[in-house]
Amino acid sequence: MKGILETHDLSKHFGGLKAVDGVDLQVAEGEIHGIIGPNGAGKTTLFNLITGYLKPTRGRIWFKGRRIDGLGPHRIVKLGIARTFQIVRPFTELTVLENVLVAWGYRYYDTGKVFWGRYGSAREEGLKILEFAGLKERRNLPAGALPIGLQRRLEIARAIALNPSLLLLDEPAAGLTEEEITQLKELIRKIVAQGLTVILVEHRMRFVMDICARITVLDRGRVIAEGQPREIATDPKVIEAYLGVSKEAKGVTS
Amino acid sequence: MTLGYALTIGVFIGIFTILTVSLNILTGYARQVSLGHAAFFGIGAYSSAILAVKCGLSFWAALPITIVITALVGVFLGLPSLRVSHDFLVLSTIGLNFIVVAIFNYFPFFGGSMGIIDIPMPRLLGRPLSNLEYFILTLSLVFLTVLTSYYLSKTWGRLAMEAMGEDEVAAKSMGINVPKFKIYAFAISSAYAGIAGSLWAHYVGSVFPHNFSFDRSVAILSMLVFGGMGTIRGAVFGAVLLRLIPEFFRFVENYRMLIYGGLLVLMIMFQPMGLLGKGSFIWNGIESLLSRLRSRGMRAVE
Numbered sequence: 218m219k220g221i222l223e224t225h226d227l228s229k230h231f232g233g234l235k236a237v238d239g240v241d242l243q244v245a246e247g248e249i250h251g252i253i254g255p256n257g258a259g260k261t262t263l264f265n266l267i268t269g270y271l272k273p274t275r276g277r278i279w280f281k282g283r284r285i286d287g288l289g290p291h292r293i294v295k296l297g298i299a300r301t302f303q304i305v306r307p308f309t310e311l312t313v314l315e316n317v318l319v320a321w322g323y324r325y326y327d328t329g330k331v332f333w334g335r336y337g338s339a340r341e342e343g344l345k346i347l348e349f350a351g352l353k354e355r356r357n358l359p360a361g362a363l364p365i366g367l368q369r370r371l372e373i374a375r376a377i378a379l380n381p382s383l384l385l386l387d388e389p390a391a392g393l394t395e396e397e398i399t400q401l402k403e404l405i406r407k408i409v410a411q412g413l414t415v416i417l418v419e420h421r422m423r424f425v426m427d428i429c430a431r432i433t434v435l436d437r438g439r440v441i442a443e444g445q446p447r448e449i450a451t452d453p454k455v456i457e458a459y460l461g462v463s464k465e466a467k468g469v470t471s
Numbered sequence: 472m473t474l475g476y477a478l479t480i481g482v483f484i485g486i487f488t489i490l491t492v493s494l495n496i497l498t499g500y501a502r503q504v505s506l507g508h509a510a511f512f513g514i515g516a517y518s519s520a521i522l523a524v525k526c527g528l529s530f531w532a533a534l535p536i537t538i539v540i541t542a543l544v545g546v547f548l549g550l551p552s553l554r555v556s557h558d559f560l561v562l563s564t565i566g567l568n569f570i571v572v573a574i575f576n577y578f579p580f581f582g583g584s585m586g587i588i589d590i591p592m593p594r595l596l597g598r599p600l601s602n603l604e605y606f607i608l609t610l611s612l613v614f615l616t617v618l619t620s621y622y623l624s625k626t627w628g629r630l631a632m633e634a635m636g637e638d639e640v641a642a643k644s645m646g647i648n649v650p651k652f653k654i655y656a657f658a659i660s661s662a663y664a665g666i667a668g669s670l671w672a673h674y675v676g677s678v679f680p681h682n683f684s685f686d687r688s689v690a691i692l693s694m695l696v697f698g699g700m701g702t703i704r705g706a707v708f709g710a711v712l713l714r715l716i717p718e719f720f721r722f723v724e725n726y727r728m729l730i731y732g733g734l735l736v737l738m739i740m741f742q743p744m745g746l747l748g749k750g751s752f753i754w755n756g757i758e759s760l761l762s763r764l765r766s767r768g769m770r771a772v773e
Contacts, residue, residue, distance in 0.1 A: 268644065290643035299644070306641035308634050319634040322627040323646030332628040332655075379646065 221246040221383055221414050222267070222298075227276035227286075228438075229262050236262040238438035239276070244383075244431075249405065249415045251429035251446075253422070255458055258435040260418040261303055264385050267416075268300045269293040280383065294323060299381035301372040303388045303418075309361030313352055316360050316371055317343045320378035343378070350374035350404065366397040373404065384408065386417040390424050402428055426450060434458065478606040482674055484714045485609035486667045489616045491694045491706040493663030496620060498692070499701040500629055501656035502636025503552050507564035508691045510548065510571035511661040513683025515541045515668020517575060520587040520678045530593030530673050537665045545661025552653045556639075568685050575680035586679035590672050605674060612666055620663070621703055632656055686728055693731040696738050699748025708747050 220243040229237040237259040244250045252260050265271040267278060269290040278286040285293055299320075308316050321339045325331055347353040350370050355363065360371055369389055376384055389405070390398050398421070405428060409415055419425045425432065426446040434442040434449060436458040442449055449455055494508045518540045522533035551563045575581045582588075592599035593608070600608065623629055635642040635652050642649055672678050694713045699705020713731070717723045723730060744751045 270640075270643070289648075291646045291648045294644060294646040302641070302644075306638050308637045308641065310637060311630075311633060315630065319630050319642075319647075320645045322630055325627040326631055326647055326652075330627065331631070332623055332626050332659075334627050335625045336627050336630045337625060375645065 220244045221281055222416070223279045224267070225277045225279075227263070227266060227278060228274045229259075229266055229271055230274045235438045237266060237273075237435075240435070240438070240440055242433060242440070244414060244416055246382075246414050247409065247412065248430040249409055249417065249428055251425040251432040252416060252418045252435060253420070253425055253432060253449075254435035254441075257437070258458075259438040260435055261387060262438075263435070264300060264387055264416075264418060267293075268298060268385060291323075291326075294379055294381075295327075297380070297382040298385065299376035299379040299383070300385040301369070301376055301387055301389060303391070305365065305368045305372055307360035307363070307368050307371050307375075310359055312357050313360055313363065313371060314340070314343050314347060314356040317346050317374050317378045320375040321346075323379055346374050346378050349377065349407070351400070365392045366394065369393065369401070370404070373408075377408065381413065383414045383416070386415060386419075388418055388420060390419055390421045398424055475602050478602045480714070480718055481606050482609045482670070484711055485606075485613045486670050486674075487691070487694060487714050488613050488707050488710040489667040489670070490664055490691050491698065491710040492616050492620050492703055493660045493667070494691055494695050495700065495703060495706040496623070496632075496663070497656045497660035498695060499706070500624070500636065501632040501653065503549075503653060503656055504557075504561050504692075505564040505660075506561050506685070506688050506692060507548075507566075507568035507571075508660075508664060509683045509685065509687035510564075510568045511541055511545060511664035512668045512671070512687070512691075513571060513575065513678075513680075514544050514661075515665030516672040516678045516683065517581060517587070517668070518665065519669035520590045520672040521581075523590050523673070524587055530591075530669070534666070534669050537669045538662050541665030541668070542658045542662035545658040546654050548661070549654045549657025552657065553650045565685060565688075568683075568688050572680045572684050575683070581680075584680060586677055586682075587672075588677040590676050590678070592676070593673055609670055609674075612670060616663055616666065617703060617707065623659070624703065628652070628655065689728070689735070690731050693735045696743075696745055697734055699745030699751060699754070701744070702748055705745045705747040709745065 222242070222244040224240055224242040227237060227240040228235065240263060252263065254260055262271065266273050269288050269292065273286050276286070277284060280296060280298060285296060308319060311319065318336050318339055321343055322336060325334050344353060344356065347356055350373060352367065352370055352374055355367065360368065363371060373386070373389070389401055393401060405415060429446060432444065432446055432449045433440055434455050441454045441458055442452045490508065490512055494505065497503050497505055515537050518537040519533045522528045522536055523530065548567055552560055555563055576584055595604065631647045631652050634645060635647055635649050639649050694709035695706055697713060698707065698709020717727055738745060742751050747754050
């Protein structure tokens with residue numbers, strides 16, 4: 218079977234900078250797929266391409282066999298791809314529950330119900346999602362009052378409310394304590410158990426190695442390795458990209 | 472103060488209440504700060520005036536047409552908001568206000584600086600409305616505005632506008648078509664301002680370009696900021712209070728703009744949510760008082 222998400226020769230150039238350069242990616246349905254790479258490898262740019270925030274310079278993207286490159290973010294959301302952000306973006310002045318309801322409303326925003334249906338009518342559904350994400354007790358707090366760990370959780374809750382089949386998490390563990398990371402792992406596993414596919418960009422290696430079924434390694438916009446965590450951890454190209462290799466060492470090996 | 476004079480003040484308070492409630496949708500919910508709201512007001516007034524004087528339509532026929540016209544013009548004048556935001560949007564709304572006033576001034580169709588005069592009072596049962604009846608008409612339209620915008624504040628559309636107003640990037644990831652909702656906000660806000668314009672034109676009996684100039688936009692925004700942006704109660708309160716104060720302190724009249732400007736600065740520095748806005752001193756006090764009364768009532772029942 219083909220993957221739920223596939224890219225072919227996907228590229229994004231900013232002037233002379235090749236942020237993403239000829240990436241072929243295949244993500245299988247129901248798996249947790251990690252994308253790692255040193256700073257500036259093009260991970261977030263790749264996310265922005267998949268979610269429609271950036272238009273590719275070249276290449277194609279298929280989601281469930283359908284071309285999605287060139288579509289705007291709000292249309293891609295409706296097809297079933299949800300995302301979170303590297304730097305959290307909760308709606309700080311809305312309550313935690315309202316944040317989730319904003320996402321729930323995607324069902325109505327382009328219908329005749331937009332200025333007719335009341336958002337309060339989805340309260341129960343919103344609370345169910347908050348319960349799933351462990352945020353129910355804080356439903357009435359303004360989202361801006363939550364600590365960073367819970368704001369990340371809220372972003373995931375919002376994304377789930379969009380009823381996606383593919384969830385893209387951009388550095389979900391950044392800024393979290395060890396305990397919070399353990400909880401995050403549980404949450405992500407719960408999400409996958411519901412039948413979703415997850416792609417995550419992450420810097421915390423132990424977290425990625427632990428949770429992902431497959432990993433793609435990017436360096437300077439290109440895929441340099443792909444495989445199961447164990448293969449990736451011992452791949453000399455990956456070690457080189459992360460740690461760098463001195464000129465002398467290169468001379469010796471070549 | 473005679474009754475007639477009180478009714479006149481009442482009509483103007485009503486007109487400005489409609490204006491602040493309408494601006495609240497655009498600036499309070501969708502956070503598209505506009506310093507050009509008088510332009511929409513003016514377009515409403517001129518539409519109604521032209522429909523009445525040149526086309527011979529009655530107020531009752533002109534009002535719905537005016538609402539449609541101002542909504543459509545709102546769509547058109549909202550287009551700059553798709554390209555610019557924040558400070559630059561404020562600047563471009565100021566620019567729009569000047570352009571609209573200039574068009575009223577220079578095109579003979581709009582009567583130039585002589586404006587349009589002899590706009591008839593609305594007629595009901597074969598005679599023109601009395602002052603009292605016009606006041607009741609105004610009050611009814613204020614209620615209509617408040618009730619419909621209260622309903623709107625409970626809908627998905629309001630939630631989308633607020634989300635978009637706070638963070639456009641995140642809003643897109645929630646399936647919100649940002650340009651569409653900006654245009655919605657401009658169109659709805661402008662349509663309500665059209666009602667206010669129509670009421671003004673038929674009550675005053677004439678429209679001149681300077682009635683709808685930039686300082687009027689400042690006044691409308693001041694009322695909203697003063698009362699509490701983002702809430703209907705704040706919009707109503709701001710309009711009523713800032714229209715009433717000059718009536719009781721006549722000497723204030725000449726310094727109205729100074730006071731509006733000063734209030735705007737003070738409010739933004741010390742109470743950006745306005746007197747009755749979410750999280751303001753006064754509203755927090757009222758809310759805690761209400762909850763205390765409620766819990767006491769509960770205990771009494773038990």
